[in-house]
Amino acid sequence: MGLKNDLVVYTRLECESCEEMTCCIEKAKEEGADLVELCIDDFTFSDISQLELLLKQRSLPSIVSFRSKSPINSEGKKTCIQVLKLAVELDVEFVEVDTEVVCHEVVAELMKSRSNSKIIASTYVNGGNPTKETLCNSIINLQSTGADIIKLVIDVAYITDVAPVFHMLTHSQVPLIVRAQGDRGLISQLLGPKYGAFFVCGSLGGKYTPGLPSLTTIKQVYKLQYVNPDTRIFGVISNPVGHSKGPLLHNPAFRHTGYNGIYVPLLVDNVKEFFRVFSCNDYAGFSVGIPHKEAAVRCCDEVDPLAKSIGAVNTIIRRPSDGKLIGYNTDCEACVTAIEDALRERQKTNGHASNVSPIAGKLFVLVGAGGAGRAIAFGAKSRGARVVIFNRKYERAKALAAAVSCDALPYEHLNDFCPEKGMILANASAVGMQPKSDQTPISKEALRSYELVFDAVYTPRNTRLLQEATEVGATVVSGVEMFVRQALGQFKLFTNGLAPVDFMRRIVYEQF
Known part of the structure; x- marks a missing residue:
């Protein structure tokens, strides 16, 4: 079995039986993997012939690896060497040797006996905060084995710890595979091809692994085969960031x-x-x-x-x-125009139309005084709304109110705040965002005082707040509408004017 692509997308399979491994190989094939890493250290077999049968019947090119998760005894080393030798005998495309488990002499022996297999020498760098010096020393040690390919698996504590990884990929004299573990290591896979990575690891559907994009997103969303040294990098800086739909757009x-x-x-x-x-x-x-x-x-x-x-x-x-x-x-105009357009549509339905902003003169209740809240507060105020701010931290609400020249009230008064009917409510807090989508910033009964309810949360698209607002007859505006409008503004800035609306x-x- 040969590999046809310059960029190889693979997934690690940690299975306990032949049946499970065979099933996962087929699933990986369906999801677009070019190659699978068969992690034999998790594999249970009573006789080496079971493993031999699996290796002969596999339907994808493979890496056979044996990495111990705990100190390994002499019997474990013996099993490891037996597995690696079998893989070489069967001409498995790649055979990975963990240099922490077996000595360099084993690598030399496999190199000498192999026919078509490529030998990968690998090591695990733990502790987080890897420096260029640490990684260079690890690479020099791996290179000394004479292996065809070297591989580093690295723990990172912060996203900035991935920068030395890109430096190593660019300057390595030997083919190098690198994987930074943990959520903050995700860009080691997504941006690796820009710096010369030829192997990218993804997770199998339904088996989330921190630091790994799914196989389907690699193939369908990021299309990493098109990334090259001239590719410009954009991204969403957030914490948390997993909820962001930006990459999909x-x-x-x-x-x-x-x-x-x-x-x-x-x-x-x-x-x-x-x-x-x-x-x-x-x-x-x-x-x-x-x-x-x-x-x-x-x-x-x-x-x-x-x-x-x-x-x-x-x-x-x-x-x-x-x-x-x-x-x-771009949040400010995105939110305000989304609310204005929804109100104008309502006015048309009722036979009223005006060139004046439909927000002007309205009592505009804002929940949240963070970055999005600030944008919405300034936007609503600029349109002539009477803004009142509620926030869990009252001092933060008062500070924003002072900046905007409006009022602030304690969050616990929100449900009872009803000086008039026909108000506008805008939720700019994270209340109701997945995974806590059962939450809402305000009671359903209190929503009866509002003509329109906007929720900046867009995961889920139809939040509990919007569901309950609809049930009491209010016009609702989803955070998805704000998202697409602000994203269009961003895309124009990213590309100096291009935006396929x-x-x-x-x-x-x-x-x-």
């Missing part, structure tokens, strides 16, 4: 417009440190999400006047001419 839009870019999730703990480490022009633009929208302002060299007045950015562009970071806010809208409403 921006990556197809890049391909639709013929733009050589990739958009990835970036799980960032310290936004200032992130920009310090990933400072080259290849990192061209970013969406900014929870909780970094305000802190990111301080990371920018220049800030658009609207974003500056709001005090929060949701988009950052690295200017190619000088590498400076320029901050923008109809295409991006169709993706959002068909897939989200």
